[in-house]
Amino acid sequence: MDERLPIDEVIPQLRAALSAQGRAVLVAPPGAGKTTRVPLALLDMIPGRIVMLEPRRLAARAAAERMASTLGEAVGRRVGYRIRGESVPGSRIEVVTEGILTRMIQSDPELSGIGCVIFDEFHERSLNADLGLALVWESRAALRPDLALLVMSATLDAAPVAALLDGAPVVRSDGRAFPVETRWLPRPLPAGARLVPEAARLIAQAEAETRALGGSILAFLPGEGEIRRVAAMLDVPAEVVPLYGAMELSAQRAALAPAPGRRIVLATAIAETSLTIPGVTVVVDAGRARRARFDPGSGMTRLVTERVSRAEAEQRRGRAGRVAPGICYRMWAAAEEGALPAFAPPEIATADLAALALELAAWGSDAGLAFLTSPPAAALAEARALLTGLGALRNGRITDHGRALVALPVHPRLGHMLLRAGRRAADLAALLAERDPLRGAPADLALRLAALRDPRAYTDRHPWPLDRGVLERIRAEAARLRRLVPDRPPMPAGAMAALAYPDRIGLRRKGDAPRYVLSGGKGAVLAEGDPLGSERLIVATDLDGDPRESRVRGGVALAESDLRALYGDRIETVESVSWSRREGRILARRQEVFGALVLSDRALDDPDAQAVALAAWQGLADLGLPWTRAAARLRARIALVEGLADVSDAALLADPGWLLPWLGRMRSAADLRALDLTEALKALIGWDGQRLLDHAAPAAFTTPLGRRIPIDYDAETPTIEARLQELFGVTTHPMAGSRPLRIQLLSPGGKPVAVTTDLPGFWRGGYGDVRKDMRGRYPRHPWPEDPTVADPTLRAKPRGT
Secondary structure (H helix, E strand, O other): OOOOOHHHHHHHHHHHHHHHHOEEEEEOOOOOOHHHHHHHHOOOOOOOEEEEEEOOHHHHHHHHHHHHHHOOOOOOOOEEEEEOOEEEOOOOEEEEEHHHHHHHHHHOOOOOOEEEEEEOOHHHOOHHHHHHHHHHHHHHHHOOOOOEEEEEEOOOOHHHHHHHOOOOOEEEOOOOOOOEEEEEEOOOOOOOOOHHHHHHHHHHHHHHHOHHHOOEEEEEOOOHHHHHHHHHHOOOOOEEEEEOOOOOHHHHHHHHOOOOOOEEEEEOHHHOOOOOOOOEEEEEEOOEEEEEEEEOOOOEEEEEEEEOOHHHHHHHHHHHHOOOOEEEEEEEEHHHHHHOOOOOOOHHHOOOOHHHHHHHHHHOOOOOOOOOOOOOHHHHHHHHHHHHHOOOEEOOEEOHHHHHHHOOOOOHHHHHHHHHHHHHHHHHHHHHHOOOOEOOOOOEHHHHHHHHHOHHHHHHHOOOOEOHHHHHHHHHHHHHHHOOOOOOOOOOHHHHHHHHOHHHEEEEOOOOOOEEEEOOOOEEEOOOOOHHHHOOEEEEEEEOOOOOOEEEEEEEEOOHHHHHHHHHHHOEEEEEEEEEOOOOEEEEEEEEEEOOEEEEEEEOOOOOHHHHHHHHHHHHHHHOOOOOHHHHHHHHHHHHOOOOOOOOHHHHOOOHHHOHHHOOOOOEHHHHHOOOOHHHHHHHHHHHHHHHHHHHOOOEEEOOOOOEEEOEOOOOOOEEEEEHHHHOOOOOOOEEOOEEOEEEEEOOOOOEEEEEOOHHHHHHOHHHHHHHHHHHHOOOOOOOOOHHHOOOOOOOOOOOO
């Protein structure tokens, strides 16, 4: 074996814990040697194979190669590894990426032949690690009590994990680290400062200040794009080397190999743990990490760049002190440190849970599974809804199609596409699972597929740079996927994409801008000038996840005939009758609808009268009830009779039932404004109510001449207007039910001459004064001294009498 490492001090304690209880949690800082020492130290005490999970392919391969080298062997004898697309079997130790373990336990819940499962770097809290631990723990409890289980981490709150594993013993290694000096910015970066130039400036400063100390520099940046741009900006006397997960294997190995001179390694979070980069004595931490954030409401995942957690920052800092005293430059001020979160959020709390939901359905039940962090209910429900739409679940249970999806090493969306479209979909599936091989190109996937088929022809015809390394990875993955699925008849790319993304089929909105409504109900927009924006129908395969209107980063045109062929059973013919506030009329349409998309829209010539009435009711809610004089008078009468009906606007607009029979022929705002509510109000109170109303609040007063005068109930006291002579002979004051009428007495010319609520009293008193005044003005009209005995009249005396 190599020189002793810090982890060697606690190996006896770890072996004892596993021997006594069969489970343990090991906490050891970076550089302690746990990844490559612990599996070897357990070989003689673990019957069967040891399976160790690594969160990253690069780390899995490197760990296997290191352990095999320690044993003096080549990889493939006692130590092997299995990662996506690559497998080198080992007889005793197998290092696998996390999805591999899930496949192993789903196909063989007893994990036959395996004596120990090790979860390395568990603090990264990947979704597959959480699921794998839950499945292994349940399998151990139900089927394999002899199975040893070890969770290893560098920066982990060990207590919750130990509690999850029923009080597993915790073993700690102090590690061996040289002192690391931390240098912060003198003040926070100003608002709006750009990450790439600031990071390049700090790296150049670190290189200049530490040149005399020797050693290499490891700089942490959030992603490949930032790495490329920083590398282009650096002008330093050192070799600049990138390191990220999507690199070619040979380039990754070159970055991890010892270098004769000073080197600056620009790395993503892949270099935080597991990997040892030789000779590093200086770390530059840009303080950012890129994470996937899934929004259950939109069903979309977007990558966000966030501040690192304190645990991540400490992991990165520790990389400077592995081989000698080191220096860590942090691209933030010391005063900002307290605002950093303690730990990064676990992936299960932020990710798309479609694959997890499918695995849980395949397992049979998640009721008893022990998750360190429970899956969010909203995201899990969204995932199950997607799987139901793909035919993988029915009534919450996995279908045969779902079980076939579980066996495929791709997202359920892509697996569904592969099973339905066959081998010809492998290129598209591999393309969608990888990063974009074209830089700066329009969104159309047809360009990528053309480059995949014939790179030379593509480069001859198009100006956008082609990443041949990415292209080769896509080709290799496509070849692997073709071996896993049956052959099917050919299908256009748009149709294949629609199989994977039925909720992201987009229909172009009206207008010049390339804006789309998606079948799932969200909005999406293409960049101005993107040729794909001229298409009526597209499938948006890559969206930035903006909750208001997502930008389409990748998509493909879809023929309507293909949409109808695929989803004809989901296209519904809907007759809609609705009120248009903008147009002020009822719109009756017959539409073909797919999700939120209206594929065709035609006028409906003979709409259902009930639907028209309901739409007209919405128009009345918008315009307000039209109160004609007659209807208003009737409403006032009804309001006076206690318990008859609530005829306030608020009450009448709360329930359409009373008015719908009168609305079936309405079409426009003009029709509604001309509507007379009188008959509807009468129907509202019914026949008995009308009889009660006529008695308690009659509509009119009948004069001695038999003329009916409408009673105005809008005033505080019911009121009529009548010619004075028409009431001659009336000796009892007229009443409206139990209320005395307020009578406005008019002259022969129709002008008010008096108001009274006591007609007999008026005859005795005020009439005399009125008589004196009116006799001179209207000499041809009768003005008797005693009106109580005179005959009522509306006539004047003949001339000359």
